[in-house]
Amino acid sequence: MHEPDVSAFEYRRRIIDDDLDSLMPGLAAVSIEGPKAVGKTATALARAHTVYGLDDPGQRETIRADPIRLARGKSPILIDEWQKWVPSWDIVRRAVDNDPTPGRFLLTGSAAPAGIDTHSGAGRIVPLRMRPLSLVERGFTASVSLADLLAGARPTVEGVTPATLDDYVTEVLAGGFPGMRALNERQLRAALDGYLERVIDRDFAEQGLALRRPDTLRAWMRAYAAATATTASFETIRDAATPGVGNKPSVSTTLPWRDILTRLWILDPVSAWLPSHNMLKQLASSDKHHLADPALAARLLRYTPQKLLAGDRADLQVARQGTALGALFESLVALNLRVYAQVAEADVRHLRTHRGEREVDFIVVGPDDGVVAIEVKLSAAVGDDDVKHLAWLKERIGDQLHDAVIVTTGAEAYRRRDGVAVVPAALLGP
Structure with a gap:
């Protein structure tokens, strides 16, 4: 677990941030989904106070030893690349069942694991698709x-x-x-x-x-x-x-x-x-x-x-x-x-x-x-x-x-x- 150093990078706002601004004040958990390298982690880091990076083998081992750690920390809690340790999904789902306070969790994922029923999070974890940069996000001015x-x-x-x-x-x-x-x-x-x-x-x-x-x-x-x-x-x-x-x-x-x-x-x-x-x-x-x-x-x-x-x-x-x-x-x-x-x-x-x-x-x-x-x-x-x-x-x-x-x-x-x-x-x- 660590707190992100938001001063370490200059985040450029994405269009999906408008969705997050609308959803997070009323939803306990949002999962940002999309292909690798589209900027999911950067967008989530700009909002998170606590970060668990499950693409890090060391953090995964720590979480396996004490799974409930994923629900601890200052909100929003970011679980980055959650599919690297699939039980994290159910841990978040149960945490939301116990405490549905809005804005508790952000998850990011670059794959939907085969054979995993993410629908079990329906109503608790809301998916939000992130795609590569649009022309507006690349700097073109729309009218x-x-x-x-x-x-x-x-x-x-x-x-x-x-x-x-x-x-x-x-x-x-x-x-x-x-x-x-x-x-x-x-x-x-x-x-x-x-x-x-x-x-x-x-x-x-x-x-x-x-x-x-x-x-x-x-x-x-x-x-x-x-x-x-x-x-x-x-x-x-x-x-x-x-x-x-x-x-x-x-x-x-x-x-x-x-x-x-x-x-x-x-x-x-x-x-x-x-x-x-x-x-x-x-x-x-x-x-x-x-x-x-x-x-x-x-x-x-x-x-x-x-x-x-x-x-x-x-x-x-x-x-x-x-x-x-x-x-x-x-x-x-x-x-x-x-x-x-x-x-x-x-x-x-x-x-x-x-x-x-x-x-x-x-x-x-x-x-x-x-x-x-x-x-x-x-x-x-x-x-x-x-x-x-x-x-x-x-x-x-x-x-x-x-x-x-x-x-x-x-x-x-x-x-x-x-x-x-x-x-x-x-x-x-x-």
Whole structure:
């Protein structure tokens, strides 16, 4: 146990802090969850008075000898990397049962342990997802609020950004892991490679799966990255990972890979929007594939700025419309939307009909069930053809559509005559 030295680092506030400000005064325990290196510990340390770091073998041994220590100390008590000693979850749950005083515990976790029922903490330990840095958290200045769009009042849309296509390429490749933001290009490539290698070589073993052929998993992850922003089947991804190979990995082999990568929050697919009313029929239910950060996908595929700007489609056979840069730009927008939607108590989905005749890249569902429909366009110019699926959706759901948006790489935010908002990605914020 120790008290954090908050003077030892300069903490830069994150959007998730707004959620924590709202939740902690009324909840006894909050668990901040997400992939490694997104900043969970830094955010929790900025609030904690007592810290137990369970990724430290010495602290784990001390806690094993005297488990109730985890509930002692000045609140908030931070239990960092709780999954390194799984009984810590139940200790916190029981402590909250005995004393539900708000603000007692913060937990952080980089994995959901296999076979562990964290639902046993329902109502006592509230999970809160943390993702890599959004563009606003990276320093871009937003002028259009997703929360305002969700409110349904059709707010004024305006603002100008200096961000260019080259800047978006830079952000796709640089990623949103705070500790990597200051690295040069060579250092960044090494850091991302090391991150991915750790997932394969260490994290899988900690999840209880020993890999006989790690290179096969690397190829599968690369194929998944090539499927970014598509709804390609997992059979298609498997085949793309093993072209020309007769003895391909079985479904029983690859599905555990998907499950573990999801528990590690490395895969972050966008689920389909399946509304309960009958105004929309024949909707597909497949997830749209995304990694936690588009920088991971770009690194798996060995993309450089030159390759992306040249329209490279990668050498893996995953059918898609458009270029790899278009898919990775959409993935960057997905990351931003999910960070902004969470603080607005909204959910991010996608829409696709069974045959693919109609698609909307993102459906943001607000707390009142109203939606903001968002299309992503790797261009500064927006024409009538770009809004046809948004117009179709408006015909189907009427006033449930609170707003419609085209996210672009342009410089200016504005509303078209038909009411559709055109918003550069850098100008969209929480």
